[in-house]
Amino acid sequence: MSDTEIPILVKHGKNEHEVTVDVTAPVEILKAMLYSLTDVEPVNQKIICKGKTVKDDSDLSTFGLKAGAKVILMGTPSARALQAPKEKMKFVEDMSDAQLAKVEGATPSGLQNLGNTCYLNSTIQALRYIPELQVELKNHNASANPLDPFGAGGSAGSSSVLSILREPDLTGALRDLYKQMGSTTSDFSPYMFLEALRRTYPQFAQKGKDGRYSQQDAEECYSQIMHALRQKLKTKKNGQEVSFIEKYMTGRLSSSLACTEDAPDEMPIETTEDFVNLKCHITQQTNFLKDGILAGLSEKIEKHSPSLGRDAVYEKTSKITRLPKYLTCHFVRFFWRRDINKKTKIMRKVTFPFELDATEYCTDELRNKLIPVRDKLRDLHKDASDRERARKRMKMSTGGAPDDVAGGNAGSSGFGSGKQSETDLVAQDKKKQEEEAMAKYIEKVPVWADELKDKLNPEIMADEGCNPSGLYELFAVVTHQGAGADSGHYCAYVKKEGGDGKTWYYFNDDSVTEVDQQKIETLYGGGESHSALIVLYRALSLEQPAEDKATAA
Incomplete structure (x- = not known):
């Protein structure tokens, strides 16, 4: 290896290639080498070095490259890069229903309505x-047969009377249902x-x-399924067996109950309790989800006061x-209306966000631990x-047609003229500067793990299944259509x-159909059309997107 030859690392998409280049040689030599490695033709290659x-x-010496330097290659491989697939190609018409169900992007299966079962x-x-x-x-290994409630370890000759008395395994039934749904389109x-x-x-x-x-009521169905899963479905947390629901879907509240009247001898009662959903109470003043949640976290209760010797109003x-x-x-x-002795529906419009910041519902202690992570x-x-x-934008720019075509472009100097106006030159120079700035921006990718490591609270990170940032993204909505609580129709929207x-x-x-995200914005309520009854959020991921992660590495 001569003094002018150095090894460099070329990143092309998710692939990396280590090549040895002569920094005094013209760029065409490097492009020819990269063509043999990536099948991107030189004319379609865009090489970015130090953001330019x-x-x-030009030659590479003008960039001051050193051994081990990283260079980015952008461009699409030519047709000659196509190779025979390692596995025999399967055509859609030749696939079984089970195979189709496992194809990425396949439409998931729907569920038949068995008579007012849209809530389920x-x-x-x-x-x-x-x-x-x-x-x-x-x-989960237990039996799911509702007619065989003993589970996998039950006796085949058990009394039919006992079989009727014992509950079926709802968790096992859910497992089997999802397995069957995943095997069909x-x-x-x-x-x-x-x-x-129904038996449980x-x-x-x-x-x-x-x-x-x-x-x-779909919410009652949801809550009962949560209750069954909490009892039966187990997982591991810090090496110990715990309830799946407690680990991933249960939050904890710290509550204080204090008398609002003059009762100096009564100290506030401090308690802690778990929750599997936050209630959004809707009043005439409720316009946003956060308003209803905050209202649900503060409530008035009338109960007997031992110091006053009578009923008094307490605030929780x-x-x-x-x-x-x-x-x-x-x-x-x-809610139940006593005047008409009937369950009715509140149809007020209440908006909910695609990204939820839950830090404002937390104690000061927890909020102070979450906010640095949330902001970063x-x-x-x-x-x-x-x-x-x-x-x-960069791909669109590199994939566009070249400025010069056979015969030349017709500019201000007429057809076939190679001259360009001053305006064209200025526009091209501006475009080049924008591309270089964009390339430099793309190249400088922060490593998320490094950015977050000093902000993540060790105590919270040790609590597997919690949200360490307080930020959530919406991923599912269960809606109700209609004016009555005991009628109407339920549907679901999932990201x-x-x-x-x-989408x-x-x-x-x-x-099952696909709809645009704008459709979700019509589910806020305000009439008899679909309005959100349950919204599900998941913690905003701490994981860096794959393409950024590869570039940062």
């Missing part, structure tokens, strides 16, 4: 998109799970005067001391989003993974 685009008429279908679809839940359900009947639900919680087996099963104020990874918020839209993480996600948009991040699945029983 390398010109064909929407709940199941929303919970299906919690990946940790799917993993732990697969590890067609709609599926949730009959077995429905039978298990008989209120869902109620019938109307016409002998048909009655419509039920609560603050969050633990935020779960998955946060459920319930819009309390149904929010900046990192915004930076990653801006960088992704810059990449797309589609991958793609542009703005959602719309689950309407057995019908």
Whole structure:
């Protein structure tokens, strides 16, 4: 190796190539080497070095490269790079239904309505998109047969009377239902799970005067499924077996109950309690989700005062001391009207955000631990989003047609003239500067782990399954359509993974379609159309996007 030859690292997409180059040689030599490695033709290559685009008429010595320097290559491989697939190609028409269901981007299966069971279908679809839940359900070994409640360890000859008395395994039934749904693109009947639900919680087996099963409340169904999972579904936390729901979906409140009247001898009562959903209480003043949550964390209670010797008004104020990874918020839209002796619906419009900052519901102690992470993480996600948009603009720029075509371009000097006007030259120079600035921006990628390590609280990080930043992103909505609490229709909307991040699945029983994110903004309520009843949020990820992570490395 001569004195002018050095090894450099060339990054092309997710791949890296170590090459030895002569820094005094023309750039065409380097492009020819990269063509042999990446199949990107020299004419389509854009090489970025230290934030600047390398010109064909320059040599690498002008950039002051040193051994081990990183260079970015942008460009699409030519057609000759196409190779025979390692596995035999499978055509869609030749795939089985089970194979189609596992193809990335395949439309998920819907659920058949078995008679006023839309409340169940929407709940199941929303919970299906919690990946940790799917993993732990697969590890759940008990029997799911509602007619065989003894489970895997039950006796085959057990008394039929005892079989009737014992409860079925609702958790196992949910496991089997999700497994069957994941093996088909067609709609599926949730009959077995429905039978298990009705036997476990008989209120869902109620019938109307016409002998048909009655419509039920999706939030009550959601809560009962949570209750069953909390009892039966286990996972590991810090090496010990704990409830899955407690680890990932349960928060904790610190509450203080104090008398609002003059009772100096009574000290406030301090308590702690768990919650699996935050209530959004709706009044005439409620316009936003946060308003309803704050109202739910402060309530007035009338009870007997031992110091006053009579009933008095107490105020209960609560603050969050633990935020779960998955946060459920319930819009309390149904209530009992005593004057008409009927359950009615509040149809007021209440907006909810796609990104929720839950730090304002927390105790001062927890908030102070979360805010440094929240601020930095929010900046990192915004930076990653801006960088992704810059990449797309860069690709569009490099993929455009060249300025000079055969025969020359017609400029201000006429057809075939190679001359360019001063305005054209200024525009080209400005475009070049913008591209170089964009390339430099793309190249300088922060390492998220380094940016966050000094801000993450060790005590919170040791609590597996919690949210260390207080920031959440919306991923599922269960809605109710109609004016009555005991009628109407339930549906679910779930964010589609991958793609542009703005596409959602719309689950309407057995019908599954894709809708734009703007559709979610119509679910705030304000009439008899679909209004959100349950919204599910997940902790904003601490993981760096794959493309940024590869570049930062």
